Amino acid sequence: MKALTHKRTHKRTLLASALLTLLATSYDATTNVAVAKEHEPDPYTSSDFGGVGLLQTRTARMNSEGHITIGYSDTDDYRRTSITLQVFDWLEATARYTDLRYSFYSDDEEFSGDQTLKDKGFDLKFRLYEESRYLPEVAVGFQDLGGTGLFGGEYFVASKALSTEHLGTFDFHLGLGFGYLGQRDNSYNPFCEIADDFCVRPRRGSPGGGDVEWDKMFKGPAATFGGIEWRTPLAGLRLKAEYDPNDYQSDRLPLPIDPENPRVIVQDSFWNFGAEYAINDFLNLKLGYQRGNTMTFGFSLRYNLATAYQVKTEAPIRDAKYSSAENFNDVDIQKLSQDLLNETGLRVKEVQLNDERKDVTFYAEQTRYRDREEAVKKAARILSNELPEDIQRYAIAETNDGVDLLQYNVNAPYYKSAARGERFFREEDDAITISHVTRDSRATGTDNTTATASKFAYSITPHISQAFGGAEDFYIYQLAVMGNGSYHFSRNLKLNGTVGLNIINNYDKFNFLVDDLENPLPRVRTRIREYADNQDLWLQNAQLSYIDQAATNWYYALYGGYLERMFGGVGGEILYRPLNSRVAFGLDLNYVQQRDPGNSFSFEDYDVLTGHASVYWQPTLLPDSLIKVQAGRFLAGDEGVQFDVSHQFDSGVRAGAYAAFTNVSREEYGEGGFTKGFYISIPFDLFFVRNTRARGTVAWNPITRDGGQMLNRSIHLYETTEARGFAAGQN
Template sequence: MRIVLAAFQQLPVGFKLMPKHLYRHIPASLALLAATTVYAQSPSFSLNGTAGLIDMPTAQMLPDGETAWTFSNSSTAYGGSLTFQMLPNLETSVHFMTLPDWTAIGEPLFAQSLDLKYQILPESGSMPSVAIGSRGFLTNGPLSSEYIVASKSVGYGMTVTGGLGWGRLGSYRPIGTISTRPAADSTLGINHLFTGDVALFGGLEWDTPVKGLSLKAEYSSDAYTGEQVFGEFEHESPLNFGIDYEPIHGVSVGGYYNYGSDFGLRLTLSGNPNRPIVSPDFGIGPVPVNPRLGDYDRSEGWADSPMTTEFLVSALAPVLEAEGIVIEEARITGNTIDLYVSNNSMPQTTKAIGRIVRTLSVALPHSVEVFRITPVASGLATTTVEIRRSDLEAQVDRPNAGPDSWATTRFTDASNHLPESAWTRNIYPDFNWSLNPIIPVNLASNGAAASVDVLLNASASYRLSRGFSVNGSLTQKIVGNIGEDAETSTSSTPVRSNFALYQTGGPTLDRLTADYDFKLAPSTYARVSGGYLERMFAGVSGEVLWMPTSQNWGVGAEVSAVQQRGYDDMFGFEDYQTVTGHASFYWDTGYNGIEAQVDVGRYLAGDIGSTVTLTRRFTNGWEVSGFVTLTDMSFEDFGEGKFAKGVSLSIPLRWTMPLETRSATGVSFGTIGGDGGARLELGERLYTTIRDYDVVDFNETWGAFWQ
């Protein structure tokens, strides 16, 4: 409580206290925030899917990496959200909510918001945890609010929370005012942050002796003013009560009695990349390193025979293929071996490299000292990893093998092919296919809300050479309601707003392209694609990426000339044509697996703007990303907030099943059908293809080298 009260002692000029009699509305339980040395308990989920009470936030944080999908329903709002603990002290949430009866004619309002909560101080000893947060960050919309909150565990499973709120959280019986808050107009800006009326909120949570069961009570500082203007909602009390139950780990339900007049329900499904459903399968153990004796034969005469390379590669190939590693090209001299390889099963490339060099230490003549391994991704040679055999022999099974091997390994940009005299795998043409589930979730869009599809995607690739391939993708809806009851767009550039017209129910051709991936230089990658690029557009697309392996950033450019595909004709076309393109900057921060991407250019509807994407990638293959797009399209055409936002999640199948595989399944949350900020949905851009092969990524996963 000292933290909360200290805020009043340093309020800025212009703050005006309300009459003292309003303080009687502060719950008496807030006094329990006084010094009590009790360790914090695990947080539970609020009605909107974040770590919190019911409507009010707490200062608690979810476990690092925790990802939660929440679907909630009450008389004031319904919809869904995705909450991601991006860092140990930073919680992020994206909400797509429907606010019923918000307008004079009784129409609902689809509200999107990006929420951030940053924990300033963790709970320790007698001190509470303290956090600062913003709901509807950077957007002064109907859900916007800011707060400072403190939480403290006080023993017997009790946690007490108290805080100050602005915006919506400052609307019920405010105790003061900080300047004037602009009227909510759903536009971007920062002038509204921590301004206007400020009110107190608080609450209590009891983690009962019954496993998974907790009880909550809170004093809400949200007056729900907007909900009462045109709707039948009545705010009869600031007190809310709730019960949360987690029957099994990762599944949480909640029931709430709110405002003295309404009931609310919540379902949350959560997972954590650091807590797999099944124990990982590390596969068969590695081949032991076979150290050479001090007086080993150093002669290189064996390499003079032109048949030697073919003989050795023929012996190595089946051994490595048993590990899911395929030799694409090879060259062997008296003291060096160069291998270009494709890793088809091991999640970490560093693990595949470790398995390869162990095998080489056993299979190759003693004079071969230098192992040069180059991973190949989608036909592109990426980074050459050079390891000296003597270093491998000296480091294996030693206490500092990890850092020592990293220090002695050399990384360089690879040429796309070895010299013409090198051995080349003669297996083209090559055919591959895959089946994957896809679950798009449309939580708010033109004419539809809270719709979900479960799709089965079949993809195939017919590779005519290492760089040239023909790729196709078909999707069949299994069940779902995305696109149902959606209205035909009246936009002059309906690049996405007529998405429902493409939902035929039968198989849809998502992609049929000819693609050529190549390198202009060892650190410069290129791609040319032509055909049916995605479900809604066909044409030609080209891309260039400069990304040296020794640095953690790169730049790229992409340009495409496309025509809109037919709504009900798999191979037909509409009249709309356009040219779209972007310049991109990529940055692997090296901090907790976080990557940043900025794209600037022209979108499908002709609008000019920028997209900022943040991604956190975990070493086991989990990936969570979120994007925000802002363009020069008018507010009326773009829609709520004048910018687009969304999140996506990729979960490796080996997190859910005991398999050694690189396959993953994905879930995306966002708005479907917005014309502003719409970009081509290409199969795989260059950065996505090669990002696993720079020095930063190798460093993060080097622990798998000795597995």
């Protein structure tokens, strides 16, 4: 029987290969058809699942780096909401929720009420080959990776575009799918040639989902899929036709709302058709007719995070001029410091002049500018214009939380001649170098009144905590206002705290604590309802901290108090971070006790010793990316490793994902399998005409459980010493 199947499907494979060869053919311009490279590459439209595609299937196309799409599609049985981010030009990531309209979330009405089932999914697509003149673009993808497996599958797909002079662009796609994308079983699985195990796809194992089921990948029946997208001459209109690889006979619809008449998906045609229209650069609307019997609709919101930019109203760099100060005593240091703060964001803490009175160093903290290069260029021009002409060097030593980070050294004569245009072939940037901070004990210190004023600082910020996909309600949230304050007793010793004021929340719906599910782990995070719902005014954190340097590349911090909303205690951290290095190493150790959710100043009985050894790596092969590996003991006493990978776009927006794997068994952990999540950190200066270093983070945690949870420390030396990272001074 296996041999007969092989012969039957081998013909289909040959047909697919012939079609792929046809798609790879490129015509000459004399035939009025241009080569693929001449068609507009971006942005491409999304499938119903999210991610660049046709309707039910993906294509090999990738949008430009930083492109983000939020999409919604309604295909009657399934309503899907997705967010897709093009992390690199070769990597696309999609997070998705699928609402199963005709299925309950659970069979326990007290637990989930009448909420319909929400299935979580995460997809990845990698480009294997970029389209060339004669060959198509090729990609491999993984659907519902680490989810419940309800829509889990893998695929290879190729895409080739042909652009015409008058008829628009035709983009052809052909793929081979497995799992959910192989249900039609109309092709031979080529991996069967490697081992017979690839011919059979194992049944889904762990209940509750969350595991990455490596043993299933590229196994079992396979199906050919494909189609065409026509970018019509009418601006914004695209038409799609698709051959569906799924026959829907195996779609599982658990816990039907109407048990007497459970929903069965009927397919009258293998072909799906759709139209998508771009209203503007940000909004697309789409309609479709699928399975030969179902009208579908949806929309997508599109934006590019990498190219986001906000025009500033900051003062421009000053014109170069000659200084009127004959000696250093003629300089109004207080006014000069205020100018630096207003125009460059540098808050001067201390000024030192060497014995020969030829070198002057400004020790300052960068308060507003993410682009340190821009700030330093402005500062160098201010110093050049205001300091005496006989000064040979000015230095700006950047500090943060009382520790020295790096020093910008300005060769004054060289800089002045370049800025004033007195010498040809001289550039101002060549006069500025970066080094470790140097402190001369013999230098003369100059009092600066701005240092006294900056001992106390405060801010008021909005804050939202949220969770998606819960049994009680799809979206659980708390909106609050946070008041932050700090006081510096000295350069290194600081007291800081945060008070929260609840505005609105629906955490009273979160009932995990009071259900009947047994949990062998200490409840270090799943008691979130009590913390969010018991107090409208609470002390978020309050701690005394001491941060200093042990040596040139070594930093350490000691801290104690109410460290976060759920835990208080004492701890410390050390960090080794060479200047301009791609690698750093850290170690933190904390003894903490669980705080009382009903009283901000009280503690409960549970305590734990937690801490991690950390490696931070900015790899050459992944520019502007950070890989963080932290191994140690987590809050619930479990031990393991957390991986965190993030990438920062040119705009400053940072996107990342993390996962923690510990010695807690899947049964002990519960639904979700392991702790994981995704986040996007957005710099606020994308919204304001003035520079600011403040950020806001939008996080997505598929499910909150107690294993693999880390202490939310407010002090992280790697972030404190950000300016020392690779490409130092430009971070």
